[in-house]
Amino acid sequence: MDLPSPRPNIQRLQTYKPNFGKSKIHNLIRLSANESALGASLNAVEALKIFSGDLNRYPPQVSDELTSAISKRYSLEKKKIILGNGSDELISILAQTFLNSNDEAIYTEFGFLQFPQAICIAGAKGVVANDTNYTANVDNILSKVNKNTKIIFLANPNNPTGTFLPKTEVMRLHSSIPSNILFVYDAAYSEYVVNNDYFDGSELVDTNENVIMLRTFSKLHGLASLRLGWGYASKKIIENLMKVRGPFSINSAAIMAGIAAIEDLEFQNKSIEHNLKWMSWLKTELQLLNLDFQPSITNFLLIKFPNNNRHNAQNAENFLASKGILVRGMKVYGLSDHLRVSIGNETENLRFIEELKIFLEN
Ligand SMILES: Cc1ncc(COP(=O)(O)O)c(C=O)c1O
Known part of the structure; x- marks a missing residue:
């Protein structure tokens, strides 16, 4: 006897897959889930x-x-x-x-x-x-x-x-x-x-x-x-x-x-200030790298990559992952030229831009 089959609409569904990384690298920098940059209160x-x-x-x-x-x-x-x-x-x-x-x-x-x-x-x-x-x-x-x-x-x-x-x-x-x-x-x-x-x-x-x-x-x-x-x-x-x-x-x-x-409230205000400061910094750095992005008012940025050369979004995601930095690929949204990156803590933000520069220069 066959197993009971799920409803047809469930058969068509894809399981939601976050990018939490498969890498064995310790101290992964996780900028893929729009989480709080400063931990919790x-x-x-x-x-x-x-x-x-x-x-x-x-x-x-x-x-x-x-x-x-x-x-x-x-x-x-x-x-x-x-x-x-x-x-x-x-x-x-x-x-x-x-x-x-x-x-x-x-x-x-x-x-x-x-x-x-x-x-x-x-x-x-x-x-x-x-x-x-x-x-x-x-x-x-x-x-x-x-x-x-x-x-x-x-x-x-x-x-x-x-x-x-x-x-x-x-x-x-x-x-x-x-x-x-x-x-x-x-x-x-x-x-x-x-x-x-x-x-x-x-x-x-x-x-x-x-x-x-x-x-x-x-x-x-x-x-x-x-x-x-x-x-x-x-x-x-x-x-x-x-x-x-x-x-x-x-x-x-x-x-x-x-x-x-x-x-x-102190933690909440500190987090908001941190986000504003680093969002503004990140936008400036991306502009210097000639990367386009959406004008986000949140704690993450949707960044566009060129689609006609090796500096495309998929290669960027892979390169960053090889350096222990997780960002979110956007294929599932039909935005395969894009990556979504959350604001992290100071060290994480600096490392992200440092590695992104290396990726784009090579
Ligand atoms: C727009 C939006 N709504 C809801 C959620 C889900 O939040 P929760 O962790 O409370 O389920 C998210 C999480 O990424 C989100 O981006």
Whole structure:
């Protein structure tokens, strides 16, 4: 007898493959996953050291302490907060909760990869709206809306492009769609943004029932290993998501560390300053090397390589990997001429540019 076969849409799916390296080189420099350059808040590390939660006990289904800390830090309504095992889990359960097989969900051309993955796993139809200059385009998104559209996914700023839509454009998009479409606004990198024309979307949630803002502890707060994300949405959305979310998907250690991290404003401000300083430095260095890149407002840069000679993106990725430096190839996004590079600590950034120069000179 044959094994049971997975659903056809699962058979078509590719497994998500991060670039964490296969190299045996020690002290790998990992600039491939947009992680925090300065590690985590020492308060969070300390909280884990003294963590003495009963290991035999399940974690709370909803941590009042953590949702209170988030609500205080960002001045949001506590009852509208949902926690997830990373914001990835929330993206998945949004698709599972709302999409039927004949529904359509729109995502942008170079939008975050988890959106089409989640739509496909849910068994619905993903519809791509083309970008303009590597940036989401509101008119293109609106042109894809029809009676079958159930969700619009938008990461703002977007990964892997680093580009963003100003608040006015996001508001125009939201006000142009019917209220029976769910607007998923993923603001994973919002804490790094200093531009005045950007907004994190929370005020849209406060005034509309069809919006969810997604956030994460994996970037600025440096807790990627603990898998902790959160969403902010109307009570109706949260109630339904809670039926689908794993009942205990946020573990007790993540809760402890999350509370300590979100209260550590000093670490957050230091990380933002570090990011601004090194982003500006990296952009200057890349310009000196005649490499083109997108004007990122995040903690990573999408860099374009020539495609007609040996200094192409694939060779650059391989060369850097041979030197113990991991960056993210972009073939999976259809951007094979590009590499995405996160801002690292001082030593990592200097080493990256040093090796990139050697690659381009040879
Ligand atoms: C736009 C965007 N959303 C969500 C995530 C997932 O974050 P988490 O670690 O909370 O699952 C990422 C991670 O790279 C991201 O880039």
